[in-house]
Amino acid sequence: MESAATVLVVDDDKAIVELMRDFLENEGFRVEGALNADEAQALLEQRTVDCVLLDIMMPGQSGFELCRHIRSTSDVPILFLSARGDDVDKIRGLGLGADDYIVKTASPAEIVARVKAVLRRYGTQRTSRDTILDFGGLVLDVGAHEVRVDGKEISLTPKEYEILVLLCEHPRQVFTYEQLLARFWGDVGDKHTVRVHIGRIREKIEPDPNHPEWIVNVWGVGYRFEGTKR
Numbered sequence: 001m002e003s004a005a006t007v008l009v010v011d012d013d014k015a016i017v018e019l020m021r022d023f024l025e026n027e028g029f030r031v032e033g034a035l036n037a038d039e040a041q042a043l044l045e046q047r048t049v050d051c052v053l054l055d056i057m058m059p060g061q062s063g064f065e066l067c068r069h070i071r072s073t074s075d076v077p078i079l080f081l082s083a084r085g086d087d088v089d090k091i092r093g094l095g096l097g098a099d100d101y102i103v104k105t106a107s108p109a110e111i112v113a114r115v116k117a118v119l120r121r122y123g124t125q126r127t128s129r130d131t132i133l134d135f136g137g138l139v140l141d142v143g144a145h146e147v148r149v150d151g152k153e154i155s156l157t158p159k160e161y162e163i164l165v166l167l168c169e170h171p172r173q174v175f176t177y178e179q180l181l182a183r184f185w186g187d188v189g190d191k192h193t194v195r196v197h198i199g200r201i202r203e204k205i206e207p208d209p210n211h212p213e214w215i216v217n218v219w220g221v222g223y224r225f226e227g228t229k230r
Contacts, residue, residue, distance in 0.1 A: 005050035005119055006030040010040045010066065011081065012058045016104075020053060020081075023108040024115070037061035041069065049076060051115055054098075056082040056089065064096060071097040071183060077118045081111065095178030133168045135227040138205060138214060140168055147205070154204050159184060164201055167215060167225035176222040198223055 007029050009020045017033040024031050032049060034040035036058050043049075052070065056063035067078055079100040080093045090101045099118045102111055133140040139148045142165060147154050156164065163184060167175065177191045185193060202209040218224050 004028075004030075006032060006048070007051045007053055007115060008032045008034065008040060008043065008049040009053045010034045010037070010058075010063070011053075011055040012036060013055075016055075016081075019108060020111065023112050027112050027116075029115075037063075037066040037069075040066060044070065044074075051077045051079065051119055053079050053081050053111070053115065056080060056084060056093070064092060067093065067096045067098055068182065079115060079118060091178070095176065096182045097179060133165075135168070135214075138168075138227065140165060149205050156201065156204060160197060160201050160204075163197060164205070167223065168227065171225050171227045174218050174222055174224045178222075180222065194222075 007020075007024050009017050009024075009031060010033075011017050011020075012035050014033075014035060017035065021031040021033060032043055032047065034043055037060060040052075040054075054063045054067060061069075063080060063082070067080070070076065070078060078098045079102060080090075080098050081102050081104060082089060082093075083104045085103040085105075093101045100114055102114055106114075131142050133142065137150050140146070141148075145161065147156055147161065147164065163180065166183070177194050180194050181190070184197075198215060199209070202212050202215055205214055206212045214226055215223055216226055
């Protein structure tokens with residue numbers, strides 16, 4: 001997967017785009033470059049890429065805004081590449097759905113290694129939209145948009161369904177409140193918004209919603225789906 005992957009590098013500094021192009025192409029990647037968010041969005045509408053390496057501070061639309069836009073339609077891996085090492089920026093970037101945050105003081109070799117790592121993770125986690133996710137008592141037919149609990153089909157709202165699919169596609173992975181908010185509400189809302197939707201899902205899939213077995217709390221952080229694919 002790595003040798004065939006296409007990486008989109010978005011940075012208003014052309015020298016950085018070309019530097020990353022040299023290192024990534026030397027490792028067998030195909031590379032597309034964009035100097036601003038508008039160029040990146042136009043390219044993403046025309047071509048399929050496997051990973052986005054994204055600067056934060058750009059003229060016009062920022063990297064944060066572009067990340068939010070990409071996440072509204074795609075789960076392509078996104079790595080922020082920023083001159084800013086502040087924890088606040090890192091938390092915000094990951095909360096918007098980015099897969100990694102790299103400070104530009106990192107060596108090009110380290111950046112390439114982290115691109116490879118996120119692509120490996122993505123390759124093992126990505127689920128075909130035709131896949132059946134079978135956890136025994138809970139089964140999701142993603143292509144048919146159906147959820148069954150102990151053989152009985154249940155009804156979920158579109159947002160409840162998408163949240164459940166995300167959790168089931170990544171068993172044992174913790175999703176923070178911020179990640180869920182950014183992905184499904186565009187940062188409009190708060191932890192209570194997430195709790196209400198998770199509570200509704202639990203009422204429909206859990207044998208005892210007050211003592212959940214499938215979607216468990218990671219206290220102070222978020223939620224994790226407990227299950228093993230069959």
